[in-house]
Amino acid sequence: MLDVRELFVDYGPLHAVRGVTIHVSAGEIVCLVGPNGAGKSTTMLALAGVLPLASGSVELEGTSLSGLSPEEIVRRGLSLVLEGRHIFSDLTVRENLSLAAGVRGDSKAFGRDLEHVCKVFPFLEERRNQKGGTLSGGEQQQLAIARALLTSPRLLVMDEPALGLAPVIVQQLYEVLLNLRGEGLTMLIVEQSMERAVQVADRLYVMGSGRIVLSGRSEEIAASDLKKAYFGVKSELGDVQ
Amino acid sequence: MSLIIQHLIDAVSAGGIYALAALGIGVIFGIMGLLNFAHGNFIMVGAYFIFLMSGRPMWIVAATTVVVVILLAISTDRFVFRPLRGAEAATLLIASFAVAFLLENIILVIFGGRPKTVDFGHGLVESVAIGSVRISQLDIFTIAMTVVLLIGLTLFLRKTRYGLEMRAAASDFRMARLLGIRANRVVATAFAVSGVLAAAVSIMLVARTGGVSHGMGLMPLLFGFLATLMSMGNLPGATLGGFILGFASVGFQIVLPHDLVPYRDAFLFALVVIIYALFPSGLMSGLRRQGGERV
Numbered sequence: 001m002l003d004v005r006e007l008f009v010d011y012g013p014l015h016a017v018r019g020v021t022i023h024v025s026a027g028e029i030v031c032l033v034g035p036n037g038a039g040k041s042t043t044m045l046a047l048a049g050v051l052p053l054a055s056g057s058v059e060l061e062g063t064s065l066s067g068l069s070p071e072e073i074v075r076r077g078l079s080l081v082l083e084g085r086h087i088f089s090d091l092t093v094r095e096n097l098s099l100a101a102g103v104r105g106d107s108k109a110f111g112r113d114l115e116h117v118c119k120v121f122p123f124l125e126e127r128r129n130q131k132g133g134t135l136s137g138g139e140q141q142q143l144a145i146a147r148a149l150l151t152s153p154r155l156l157v158m159d160e161p162a163l164g165l166a167p168v169i170v171q172q173l174y175e176v177l178l179n180l181r182g183e184g185l186t187m188l189i190v191e192q193s194m195e196r197a198v199q200v201a202d203r204l205y206v207m208g209s210g211r212i213v214l215s216g217r218s219e220e221i222a223a224s225d226l227k228k229a230y231f232g233v234k235s236e237l238g239d240v241q
Numbered sequence: 242m243s244l245i246i247q248h249l250i251d252a253v254s255a256g257g258i259y260a261l262a263a264l265g266i267g268v269i270f271g272i273m274g275l276l277n278f279a280h281g282n283f284i285m286v287g288a289y290f291i292f293l294m295s296g297r298p299m300w301i302v303a304a305t306t307v308v309v310v311i312l313l314a315i316s317t318d319r320f321v322f323r324p325l326r327g328a329e330a331a332t333l334l335i336a337s338f339a340v341a342f343l344l345e346n347i348i349l350v351i352f353g354g355r356p357k358t359v360d361f362g363h364g365l366v367e368s369v370a371i372g373s374v375r376i377s378q379l380d381i382f383t384i385a386m387t388v389v390l391l392i393g394l395t396l397f398l399r400k401t402r403y404g405l406e407m408r409a410a411a412s413d414f415r416m417a418r419l420l421g422i423r424a425n426r427v428v429a430t431a432f433a434v435s436g437v438l439a440a441a442v443s444i445m446l447v448a449r450t451g452g453v454s455h456g457m458g459l460m461p462l463l464f465g466f467l468a469t470l471m472s473m474g475n476l477p478g479a480t481l482g483g484f485i486l487g488f489a490s491v492g493f494q495i496v497l498p499h500d501l502v503p504y505r506d507a508f509l510f511a512l513v514v515i516i517y518a519l520f521p522s523g524l525m526s527g528l529r530r531q532g533g534e535r536v
Contacts, residue, residue: 069418074420082415088416
């Protein structure tokens with residue numbers, strides 16, 4: 001479904017992402033793990049068109065996304081949930097959700113999807129007139145995911161959805177994500193917790209210093225290799241600094 | 242008592258003009274982070290268009306002025322700011338300076354530097370008596386136009402799809418784009434709204450002063466900036482800021498000793514500095530934060 005080849009992303013003279021290649025098949029959950037500063041979020045922003053590619057290619061179901069704007073990329077089926085949720089705090093829950101309707105040509109289909117996400121996240125209907133900024137962190141994260149789902153993505157990309165949430169909320173959130181996978185949704189998730197990534201992902205990519213340093217099926221990667229890649233990268237980062 | 246009411250009407254009238262100028266600047270600032278220096282020149286071009294159309298029925302002049310200033314504002318976005326989309330804020334600021342200089346010099350070349358008198362709104366010079374208070378029709382016209390525009394803008398932002406997209410983009414432009422909201426359409430809509438508000442200020446100023454000059458956009462631009470900066474792009478805050486400036490302006494005019502009245506604007510700017518110090522995140526955000534914490 002998603003083919004990222006030899007992706008390079010620069011911040012001025014700094015090479016933040018260096019030759020990253022990622023493949024995500026339909027129906028999979030793929031996790032991208034790595035320490036802070038590894039280039040995970042930069043990779044996600046580049047996939048969604050927020051940051052320009054220095055070189056390399058991004059294809060979704062055979063269609064090139066390279067050089068497209070974020071609003072065109074979401075119309076082609078890749079939706080990104082940003083780290084930190086980015087709820088429109090002064091808009092109501094319903095207004096936050098209805099913003100996604102602009103991507104959809106069919107208002108009936110949007111209405112059906114809205115009903116569906118309200119079943120997946122029942123609090124959305126109860127709090128539809130409440131300002132987004134007054135929701136708890138967990139509710140805001142669910143609203144952010146619901147909003148992205150309403151753009152009808154073929155690939156849902158999430159940057160650290162568990163960040164800042166209580167463990168019990170994280171567990172509930174991942175149960176919902178696994179259910180969505182069961183409904184056929186493909187996901188690429190940035191995750192800092194190795195343990196959680198191994199539990200939920202079909203395949204893993206470990207990033208460090210802007211590169212992929214390890215990849216494979218979750219059940220096939222030995223825990224020792226994973227730790228070595230993750231922490232090895234960390235020490236390498238230390239050397240760089 | 243009637244004198245106090247008269248001063249209050251003057252303050253609301255002046256505050257309305259400043260609030261509309263601030264909103265015109267604020268809709269662009271909220272979305273693009275750009276303090277559009279050309280906004281004062283949009284007001285000036287609108288005024289000179291009224292000069293060209295003078296003698297015709299007032300409503301025709303007003304309607305065509307709104308259309309012309311909207312087209313000017315949208316064209317500025319299309320041909321100046323859209324090619325610079327994603328550029329640094331300083332680049333956009335310099336581009337807005339360039340547009341401001343270009344428009345002013347075009348007006349100077351066509352009309353010269355001398356102020357012109359305009360036959361517009363002469364039917365509004367009469368006063369009406371309400372009890373012991375005499376209110377000029379100009380004040381009634383200005384206040385009514387301000388109220389209609391504020392209600393119209395609120396309904397547009399609250400009840401329409403374009404308004405919802407503008408509010409989202411003003412809050413978090415990147416996230417809005419990630420939800421498929423088209424950046425160019427939102428920015429063009431913001432410039433169109435800014436054009437309507439600039440045209441309204443042109444109409445009010447020409448009706449009140451009976452003349453046009455190439456520098457007439459400067460004061461509304463300055464007061465609009467101050468109100469916008471007091472609110473940090475928050476539109477209700479910009480409106481409040483405009484009215485605070487209007488009331489303070491009239492208030493200083495009344496309370497300052499005769500010798501200090503020429504320095505009224507210095508006192509106004511000092512007041513703005515104090516407001517910045519008290520509400521560094523903007524007027525309405527400061528009030529809201531003090532009002533109660535979020536859950």
